[in-house]
Amino acid sequence: MEVLSTDTEQLIKDTAKKVFFKDGKLHATTQDIADAAGINRASIHYYYRSRKLLFDKVFAEATEEMHVKMAGVISQNLPFRQLIEGVIDAFLKKSVEHPYLELFLITEMNTDPNLSFAILSPEETEERKKMIQLAVEAEVAAGTMKPIEPEHFIANMMSLCAFPFLGKPMIQKATNLNDDGYAQFLQERKEVILKLLFLDR
Amino acid sequence: MEVLSTDTEQLIKDTAKKVFFKDGKLHATTQDIADAAGINRASIHYYYRSRKLLFDKVFAEATEEMHVKMAGVISQNLPFRQLIEGVIDAFLKKSVEHPYLELFLITEMNTDPNLSFAILSPEETEERKKMIQLAVEAEVAAGTMKPIEPEHFIANMMSLCAFPFLGKPMIQKATNLNDDGYAQFLQERKEVILKLLFLDR
Amino acid sequence: MEVLSTDTEQLIKDTAKKVFFKDGKLHATTQDIADAAGINRASIHYYYRSRKLLFDKVFAEATEEMHVKMAGVISQNLPFRQLIEGVIDAFLKKSVEHPYLELFLITEMNTDPNLSFAILSPEETEERKKMIQLAVEAEVAAGTMKPIEPEHFIANMMSLCAFPFLGKPMIQKATNLNDDGYAQFLQERKEVILKLLFLDR
Amino acid sequence: MEVLSTDTEQLIKDTAKKVFFKDGKLHATTQDIADAAGINRASIHYYYRSRKLLFDKVFAEATEEMHVKMAGVISQNLPFRQLIEGVIDAFLKKSVEHPYLELFLITEMNTDPNLSFAILSPEETEERKKMIQLAVEAEVAAGTMKPIEPEHFIANMMSLCAFPFLGKPMIQKATNLNDDGYAQFLQERKEVILKLLFLDR
DNA sequence: AATGAATGAGGCTTCATTCAT
C-alpha cells in the first residue's frame, strides 16, 4: 500500500534534475524542490543529508549521463565525420532534456575552480586533439574543410551546440522566434552546424 | 592603468561589475562586494539603498555599455561584411571586460521573462532579418556563403562569440589550454569566426 | 490557572500579547518575544512569516476580544443604566488582562489614520449618540444626571476607564499607591465611575 | 551673516519636541527630526552627542515646563476650588501644545521603571492627599461633592484631562467628530470636567 | 559650526538543517 522508499528517493533526484537543469532555476531552494516533487522538505535531508550532497549527486549523474552518451559515440572508433556527427547529435539530444546543465558547470567551476568533471584526462585530450588535427588536414586536402586548429574546432562545436540552449531567451529576443518556432529552430541545428563545419554539406 | 575611483560610490559600482560580470560570481553577497572593494558593507546601502538596486544599476549600465557599442557599429549603415565584422569585434571586445554578462542576462530572463533589454524592437528585428536574408542571398550568388536562414546566422554569431567567454573553464578542460594559451586563443576568435561564416576568408 | 498552550504557535501568540498589551513594551523585538516565550526567534517566522504579521494577528485578536465582549453587552438591549454599567464592567475586566491595548490603538492610528477598528459604523455611532441623548434627558428630568452632551459622556467614560490602566505608573507616582494598593484601587473604579456619572449612586 | 549656532541648537530641540510630543511620533529617528528641522543629521550629534541625550533633554524640558506651570498654580496656596480649576486649566493648556507627552511618560516608565519624574516627593504627595481629603470632606458637608477618596479624585482628574488628548483618534471614532468638531470639543472640556467633579457647577 | 562620508550594532528574514515522533 505504501509507496516504495526508493520511489521517493528517485522522485527527489528526478525533480531536482528537472528544476535545476531543465527549468534553469539556479537558485532553487530545497523547499522549491520539495514543492515541485510534492513531498516534505525534510525528506530531502533524510535521503541525501544535505542540499549540497543532493546537488552534487544529480549534477554528477547528469554530467555522467552525458559522458556515457559521448563515450558511447567515441568508443565506436568511428571515422571522423561520423564521430563529429554523433557527438553533435548526442549533445543536442541531451540538451533537449537538460538545456541548462552547462550553466551549472560554468557557475560551479567559477565557485570552485578545482572542480573536476572532465570526460577525458589531459593525456587523452592531447591525443584527441592530434586525431582532430590529422582528420582536419585530410579534409583540407580533400577540399572539404578550411584549415583550423583543433582548439578552435572544439570550441566551435561546443559553442554552436550549447549556446542555443543556454541562451534561448536571448536568441529568441534577437530572432523574434516564439516557443514553437524555437523548438523547430533547435531541430534544424544539427544540419546547420554540420553545414558550417564541413564545406561539402 | 588602474581605474581611478575618486569616490566610494564609483568604487562600489566598479567592484560590483567586476565581481558579477568579470569573475562571474552569480551568488556574490553584499559582504563579498564590500570585501572586494575594501569598504564597509553598510556603505553599499548608504549609496545604493539595497543589493537589488545596486545590482539593477550595474546590470543596466553594463548592458547599456554593450548596447551603445553595438548601436555605434549598426548606426554606421555599413555594408554587410563590415557590419558583421564590426559586431563581432564589438562583442569580443566588451566580452574581454565582462565575459559573464550574458550569464546574468540568462538567469535574469529566466527569473523574469518580461525583462526587456532588447537593442532592437520586434519591428526592427524583422527588418534586420530581412536585410540579412538579402545579404546572404547576394553572398550565396557570389559563392561566398552557403544558404542559411537569418535566425541561424544570428544564433551562430552569438554562440561563436559568447560561449568561449561564458564557457571558458569548460573549453579549457576540453582543449588543455592554460590561461595564457586561452588569452591567445580568444585573440584568434575573430578571424576564426569570420572564416567560418564566409567561404572566402 | 495558567493558560495551557499545547503548541508553540499558541504560546507565541500568548507571549506576544503579554509582552505588547500587558507589559506595554511598544518596542519589543522578535528576540524579546522569543526570549519571553523561551523559544528560538526563527520559530516566530516559522509560524507567522514576519513580525508585522504576528503583531497584526495578536492586535486584531485582542481588539476582537474586546469588541466581542462589548457587543455581548450592547446586543442585550439593556436599559441605559444597565448598559453603561455593563460597558464599564466589560472595559475594566478586559483592561485587567490587556491594560496597554489602547496604547497600541493610539500609536497604530497615528501611524495609519485609516486603520479601521471601530465597533460601530458611523451610522450606528450616530444612532447610539441619539440614544444616549434621550436617556440623559430622561435622567436629567428625573434629577439623576446633569445635562451633558453625548460626545462628552462617551469621552468621560472612555477616559475614566482606560487611563488608570494606561497611566498606571503616572497615577502611582501621584498617589503613592504601591502595586497591591493599586490593584485594590482598580477594583474600586467601577463604583467610583458610576458614582461620578450618576447623581443617585 | 551666519546663523548663530545657538539657533540651530534651539531649532533641534524645538523640532524634536514637536515631532515627539505634538505629532506623537514615538518611533521618530534622528533622520526624521533632522528632516523636520531642515538640517543635517550629524548636527544633532554635534550638539547633543546622542539621540538618547537629545530625547532626555527635550523630555526633561517638556515635563519641567509642565511642572513649572503646575507649581505656579500650586504655590499660590489657592483655595481648593481655585486650585483644582487652575490645575485643570494648566493641564489642558499644556496638552494643546504637547498632547502626546504622557504617551512618552508611559512608555518611558515601562522601559525603565526607575525613571523618576515626580513633581512632588512622596512626603509632599501624602500631604497633598490629606489636604484633598479635608477639602472633600468640607465640600461633602456643604452638599457640593459626593464622598471620594483622594486617590480616585486625583486619578479622575488626570484621566479626564489627559485621555482626550492621548486618545484623540479613538474618541473621534467613537463620537463621529471631525477635526474641527474635536477642537471645539476640547475647548469645552474644562467646564465639563468641573461639572463632573462638583455638584454645584 | 556644520556636513558628507563611512561604520558598528542590532534588527528582520530566509534557508538549510536537525530533532522527535
Add this chain to the structure above:
DNA sequence: TATGAATGAAGCCTCATTCAT
C-alpha cells in the same frame, strides 16, 4: 519511511554614531 516542528547560520537592511574636513 516520512514529516511537522524547531533551530543556527547567514543574509539584507536600518539606524545611531563617528570621522574627516
